[in-house]
Amino acid sequence: MRGLLGVVLGLALVALTGFLLIVGKSLILPIVVAVISVYVLIAASDAVARLPGGRQLPEWLRRVVVLVGFMLGMIWLGGVMVSTAEQILPRVPEYQRNVSGLLSRLVEVLGLDIDPDWTALWSDMIERIRLQQLAGTILGSISAAAGLIFMVVIYAIFLMGERGGFAHKVAVAMPGDSGAQTSRIVAEINRAISDYLAVKTLVNVILGLLSFAVLWGTGVDFAIFWAILIALLNYIPYVGSLLGVAFPVALSMAQFGEVQRTLLLAVLLIAAQVFVGSGLEPRMVGRKVNMSPFVVLVALALWSSVWGVAGAILAIPLTSIIAIVMGSFGSTRPFAVLLAQDVSVFERRADWRA
Numbered sequence: 001m002r003g004l005l006g007v008v009l010g011l012a013l014v015a016l017t018g019f020l021l022i023v024g025k026s027l028i029l030p031i032v033v034a035v036i037s038v039y040v041l042i043a044a045s046d047a048v049a050r051l052p053g054g055r056q057l058p059e060w061l062r063r064v065v066v067l068v069g070f071m072l073g074m075i076w077l078g079g080v081m082v083s084t085a086e087q088i089l090p091r092v093p094e095y096q097r098n099v100s101g102l103l104s105r106l107v108e109v110l111g112l113d114i115d116p117d118w119t120a121l122w123s124d125m126i127e128r129i130r131l132q133q134l135a136g137t138i139l140g141s142i143s144a145a146a147g148l149i150f151m152v153v154i155y156a157i158f159l160m161g162e163r164g165g166f167a168h169k170v171a172v173a174m175p176g177d178s179g180a181q182t183s184r185i186v187a188e189i190n191r192a193i194s195d196y197l198a199v200k201t202l203v204n205v206i207l208g209l210l211s212f213a214v215l216w217g218t219g220v221d222f223a224i225f226w227a228i229l230i231a232l233l234n235y236i237p238y239v240g241s242l243l244g245v246a247f248p249v250a251l252s253m254a255q256f257g258e259v260q261r262t263l264l265l266a267v268l269l270i271a272a273q274v275f276v277g278s279g280l281e282p283r284m285v286g287r288k289v290n291m292s293p294f295v296v297l298v299a300l301a302l303w304s305s306v307w308g309v310a311g312a313i314l315a316i317p318l319t320s321i322i323a324i325v326m327g328s329f330g331s332t333r334p335f336a337v338l339l340a341q342d343v344s345v346f347e348r349r350a351d352w353r354a
Contacts, residue, residue, distance in 0.1 A: 018306065021306050021307070022306055025306075025307060029148070029307055029310060030148055030151035030152050030155060031155055032314065032318070033148070033152045033310065033314070034151075034152045034154075034155030034156045034159055035155075035159065036193070036197065036314060036317055037070070037152060037156045038156055038159045038160055038163070039190070039193050039194045039197045039198075039317075040194075040197050040198060040201055041063075041066050041067065041070055041156065041160060042160075042163070042190075042194060043194050043195075043197065043198030044066045044069075044198070045059070045062045045063050045065075045066045047198075048062045048065060048066065049062060063160055067156070067157060067160060070153070070156065071153055074149045074152070074153050077149065077228065078149050080224055080225055080228060081225070084222050084225040087221075087222070088221075088222065091221065091255075094255075097257075101257050148310075181328065184328070185324065185325060185328045188324050188328070189320075189321050189324050189325075192320055192324060193317050193320060193321065196316070196317065196320070197317060200235065200281075203234070203276060203280060203281050204231040204232070204234045204235065205231060206276060206280065207230060207231055207234055207272060207273070207276045208227045208228060208230060208231030209227070210272040210275070210276070211226070211227045211230045211231070211244075211248075211269060211272055212224065212227035214265065214268040214269055214272060215227060215248060215265075215269075218252070218261065218264065218265050218268070219256075220248055220251065220252050220255065220265065221251065221255055222251075226247065226248040226251070229244065229247065229248075230244035230245075230248070230269075232313065234276075235312075235313040235316075236300065236309075236312045236313055236315070237296050237297075237300055237315070237316065238296075238297070238300070239300070239312075240312070241273045241277060244269075244273070245266065245269045245270055245273060248265070248269065249262060249265055249266045249269065252265050290320075290323070290340045290341055290342050291316070291319060291320065291323065291339055291340065291341055292339065292340065292341040293341075295319070295339045295341075296315075296316065296319075299315045299316065299318075299319040300312055300315045302315070303315040303318060303319070319339070323336050323339045323340070324336075326339075
């Protein structure tokens, strides 16, 4: 009965936690994103220290430099989002004409005995869409993203400022073995997540630069925006790379109205994805996080259902944190073993078997 009660209470805790994550999304999500961002900022600060002359800079100055760069990057990202939203609406009529011409040529190639009025069909489709509601949704999404970016920057600044005294707080709050165990868990999380996010971010930056070169070289509209989107979507395992290629390819079809140019763009973007995903990323990232592919898919589905796209991007770091915490306690250690891809780490560590 005691074991059954423990299982029931555990399931109730999981259900309550999930409910709080959904209900408190507007409060919890910026904090979680800020914490994850701090891992990247710390890794960037350490990278600055490894540069020539970086060791001579005091730690607080390196953190200030990294924070300023982070804030400028977030402001630039928000500006790109807003300017893209403003520029895409005036281009819609041109896209309409190109799509109509492409469909007409496709009908001729297939030899179909029809002469559709694509303008009328397009107008009918547009009339079925409430443009004001659609525009309000888009602007609302942009405003929400801008608000999230602002809160993340504020939280990240304060978290970076208080990071140095966190270990002392843990030692005072939990003296003895409990404090030592908590410090070990936090150190394990810091190592795993920092390594993964730092290398993954570098890989995504490289992919974004390659994609921008392809998009700019082929003349695709809003090349900077699509390159940023491709880099961000690459945080999402498996499906992110597919979506990153699909969106700009679909736009190029409407922009150019040419199958050959669209196919060329698709081939070049896929080549960049293959180079990064199959060649560069496995060498740099390796097995920074020890999770099986099935667990990655389940985590992706779970976190995306809770927090949408942001949850899909954060799925790997959040699940890794949960796995590390579960692996540190005897009662939940079997679940951590089931989540792992390589269980030898549990076999080697005598303190985990104790």
